[in-house]
Amino acid sequence: DAKTTQPNSMESNEEEPVHLPCNHSTISGTDYIHWYRQLPSQGPEYVIHGLTSNVNNRMASLAIAEDRKSSTLILHRATLRDAAVYYCILRDVGANSKLTFGKGITLSVRP
Amino acid sequence: DAGVTQSPTHLIKTRGQHVTLRCSPISGHKSVSWYQQVLGQGPQFIFQYYEKEERGRGNFPDRFSARQFPNYSSELNVNALLLGDSALYLCASSLEGGRSNNEQFFGPGTRLTVL
Numbered sequence: 328d329a330k331t332t333q334p335n336s337m338e339s340n341e342e343e344p345v346h347l348p349c350n351h352s353t354i355s356g357t358d359y360i361h362w363y364r365q366l367p368s369q370g371p372e373y374v375i376h377g378l379t380s381n382v383n384n385r386m387a388s389l390a391i392a393e394d395r396k397s398s399t400l401i402l403h404r405a406t407l408r409d410a411a412v413y414y415c416i417l418r419d420v421g422a423n424s425k426l427t428f429g430k431g432i433t434l435s436v437r438p
Numbered sequence: 439d440a441g442v443t444q445s446p447t448h449l450i451k452t453r454g455q456h457v458t459l460r461c462s463p464i465s466g467h468k469s470v471s472w473y474q475q476v477l478g479q480g481p482q483f484i485f486q487y488y489e490k491e492e493r494g495r496g497n498f499p500d501r502f503s504a505r506q507f508p509n510y511s512s513e514l515n516v517n518a519l520l521l522g523d524s525a526l527y528l529c530a531s532s533l534e535g536g537r538s539n540n541e542q543f544f545g546p547g548t549r550l551t552v553l
Contacts, residue, residue, distance in 0.1 A: 370442075370528050370544030371481065414480055423494035424471050424532055424542060428480030 331415045333432040339405045340437050347400040347432055349415030354395050358417040361426070362389065362400050366411045371428075374400065374413070410436045440464070442531050442545035450551045451519050459514045459548045463531030469493070470512040471542065472504055473528040481528055487512055488534070516550075524552045 332350040339345040351360065362374040375382055375389045377398075382389040388401040402409055414431040443462045451457050463470050469488040473481035486494040487506035506512045510531075516523055526549050530542040 368546075370530070370547050372544065373541035376541070412480075424469055424486045424488075424530075424534075424540070425483045425494050425496070426471075426473075426481075426530075426542065427483065428473075430478075430480055 331417060331429055333413075333415055333429065335430070336433040336435065338435045338437060339402075341407060342404050345402040345405045345409070345434065345436075347402075347413050347415075347434065348397065349399070350397045351415070351417055352396045354417055355419070357420050359420060360389065360391060360395075360398050361416040361418050362387070362413060363416065363426070363428075364409075364411040364413045365431070366408075371414065376418075405434075405436045407436050407438060410434055442529055442543050444527075444529050444545040444548050446548060447546070448549045448551075450553060452553050453519055453521060455519050456515065456517045457519060457550060459516075459527050459529075459550070461512045461514070461529030461531075461545060463510050463512070463529075464543055467531035467533055467543070468510055469532045469534060469540075470506055470510065471530045471532075472512070472514045473530065473544075474498070475526040475528060475547070477525075484514070519552045521552050524550060526550075 361376040363371040365371040377389045390399045412431040414428050445460045471486040472484040475481040483496040485504040490506045501517045504514045526547040528547045529545045532540040532542045
């Protein structure tokens with residue numbers, strides 16, 4: 328499985344934008360970039376995914392570098408509820424449903 | 439609509455015992471996957487089942503087994519429990535079995551403690 332690298336932790340202020348980086352230098356052409364997050368005492372939840380183009384949904388935006396070796400999850404206005412562990416995952420479109428989680432990045436939000 | 443449900447929420451067992459964990463997927467979802475999450479780590483893939491057939495297996499010993507029923511619910515069985523099996527066991531469901539980018543929906547997990 329292709330590997331991703333994320334910082335261990337990040338802090339942000341409430342109502343400010345947050346940029347969570349992810350490096351995936353060994354990404355293959357068929358790998359999609361997925362982001363999940365895990366709130367305290369809950370199971371992971373899907374955030375967003377993309378292949379080459381930037382993606383937006385109601386939760387976040389995903390900015391993908393032109394060479395696809397890195398990506399950034401953008402939370403436009405952090406809230407206290409966004410404090411969670413965020414996982415950047417590469418998933419081959421031809422694979423089964425398996426998600427390979429790393430340690431993720433722990434986001435803290437200051438009021 | 440109800441999300442993914444898992445039972446029990448918490449469980450305490452002793453070494454050598456076996457345990458059965460249960461998962462009900464979201465209505466209409468045919469794929470169920472199991473993950474183990476040890477404290478401080480990300481979830482690790484154990485099994486995936488789709489249409490009652492095993493579609494994927496992670497790097498876990500044969501003490502771990504699973505099955506999927508005609509109603510798409512699933513059980514995870516762990517025999518001869520070890521202290522290291524203490525973890526949060528997560529179930530995830532999705533519409534399809536793979537070859538797609540269906541998002542997976544996770545349940546709240548079963549917290550297993552082995553003493």
